[in-house]
Amino acid sequence: MGVRAQQKEKTRRALVDAAFNQLSAERSFSSLSLREVAREANIAPTSFYRHFKDMNELGLTMVDEGGLALRQMMRKGRQRAEAGGSVIRISVDTFMEVLDSNPNVFRILLHERSGTSAPFRAAVAREIEHFISELAHYTEEKAHRNPELARAQAEAMVTLVFNAGAAALDMKKSERKVLADQLVMQLRMVAKGAEVLHQKVDNR
Amino acid sequence: MGVRAQQKEKTRRALVDAAFNQLSAERSFSSLSLREVAREANIAPTSFYRHFKDMNELGLTMVDEGGLALRQMMRKGRQRAEAGGSVIRISVDTFMEVLDSNPNVFRILLHERSGTSAPFRAAVAREIEHFISELAHYTEEKAHRNPELARAQAEAMVTLVFNAGAAALDMKKSERKVLADQLVMQLRMVAKGAEVLHQKVDNR
DNA sequence: TAAATTAGCTTACAGCTGTACGCTTAACGC
DNA sequence: GCGTTAAGCGTACAGCTGTAAGCTAATTTA
Numbered sequence: 501m502g503v504r505a506q507q508k509e510k511t512r513r514a515l516v517d518a519a520f521n522q523l524s525a526e527r528s529f530s531s532l533s534l535r536e537v538a539r540e541a542n543i544a545p546t547s548f549y550r551h552f553k554d555m556n557e558l559g560l561t562m563v564d565e566g567g568l569a570l571r572q573m574m575r576k577g578r579q580r581a582e583a584g585g586s587v588i589r590i591s592v593d594t595f596m597e598v599l600d601s602n603p604n605v606f607r608i609l610l611h612e613r614s615g616t617s618a619p620f621r622a623a624v625a626r627e628i629e630h631f632i633s634e635l636a637h638y639t640e641e642k643a644h645r646n647p648e649l650a651r652a653q654a655e656a657m658v659t660l661v662f663n664a665g666a667a668a669l670d671m672k673k674s675e676r677k678v679l680a681d682q683l684v685m686q687l688r689m690v691a692k693g694a695e696v697l698h699q700k701v702d703n704r
Numbered sequence: 705m706g707v708r709a710q711q712k713e714k715t716r717r718a719l720v721d722a723a724f725n726q727l728s729a730e731r732s733f734s735s736l737s738l739r740e741v742a743r744e745a746n747i748a749p750t751s752f753y754r755h756f757k758d759m760n761e762l763g764l765t766m767v768d769e770g771g772l773a774l775r776q777m778m779r780k781g782r783q784r785a786e787a788g789g790s791v792i793r794i795s796v797d798t799f800m801e802v803l804d805s806n807p808n809v810f811r812i813l814l815h816e817r818s819g820t821s822a823p824f825r826a827a828v829a830r831e832i833e834h835f836i837s838e839l840a841h842y843t844e845e846k847a848h849r850n851p852e853l854a855r856a857q858a859e860a861m862v863t864l865v866f867n868a869g870a871a872a873l874d875m876k877k878s879e880r881k882v883l884a885d886q887l888v889m890q891l892r893m894v895a896k897g898a899e900v901l902h903q904k905v906d907n908r
Numbered sequence: 909t910a911a912a913t914t915a916g917c918t919t920a921c922a923g924c925t926g927t928a929c930g931c932t933t934a935a936c937g938c
Numbered sequence: 939g940c941g942t943t944a945a946g947c948g949t950a951c952a953g954c955t956g957t958a959a960g961c962t963a964a965t966t967t968a
Contacts, residue, residue: 693897
């Protein structure tokens, strides 16, 4: 890669990082201005356009990066779970750890999920869909559920996990522990309930 | 009430209504400006301050009104359920009906739940808490669950309902039907699962 | 090596924002 | 009836926004 392309990439990263760094419980992506981001990245406002068409394009890039981080997390969790132990417990713990180390990645996903930009919502939905379908596939195989039931179960579980994630973002570690325990309990409810429904439908 | 107070109340309502009317899938409360709201309500921007200290105060008023609408809905649903039939099914249908007739009330609640203003999040949390504790109390009584389990169950159910509500906001009627059916299925999972966990803990 | 490309800069502008200040006018309390 | 109160208005201003236009200087290409 040439010197020029390298420098361009570096500045682009500076912009993305600047945007991530400005996110917090009090500051959503949509409240950031192009000028603020450029300022934080130490470039002139108008230079922003050399990298992104507008703030939306930056935001979608961030959502995609966030999604990538999520998928990497899933793999990590699955690996750990293979060593034995409660899959639910291990997954929840992994989720909480990643949430703790990348809070702003989650902020943009959790906030824009119910945001006002349709492309954003679609992008987040796409990322969450990865979660759901992988989990549904997993349950379908391991527990021999029928597809429809597996899908509903997976969706419910992912919903509960993400909702807990949103709540956890503003919590201290001790509060998070309680939350995690309750989440595990809720996930077990769903799992048990799905089992019962499954037996009913298949009449055995 | 005097002529003066009456007129003031009327203008205040015009402001609240103007703000509600400007909400949509593409427009969140936090993206509204004081001037826009004043314009829509046909008053001068500076007159806004005769009624609210700032936009935040307006927003909190709206959240409170939304919460009120929710609680009225709950009562309506409970009355219907008393006439017999599946409590879950009836509650979901009621919820969807109210969602359909007051979409913007839900928009502000659903969006500000994960918003950037702490007072807003707290206000929404308070409203949702009403839901959870009433439901927990109901289950504790009807199904003789222990408090901790009842609480976790209620929280899970409310989470699932609100999440489905957010998704339903941008859907056509036919899509909503599918969503509602899946939601019912998920709620039954949670209910069944809680039952099983309950029996386990109490060893009978 | 000369020409072309391009990341980043400075300057500039129109449009929006919240809100301070002071006025008018109609209802209120005495 | 008369002084007081207050809802609503118009004007004004500073500060922010996105972005258009054109320049500079360094890299790339031919």
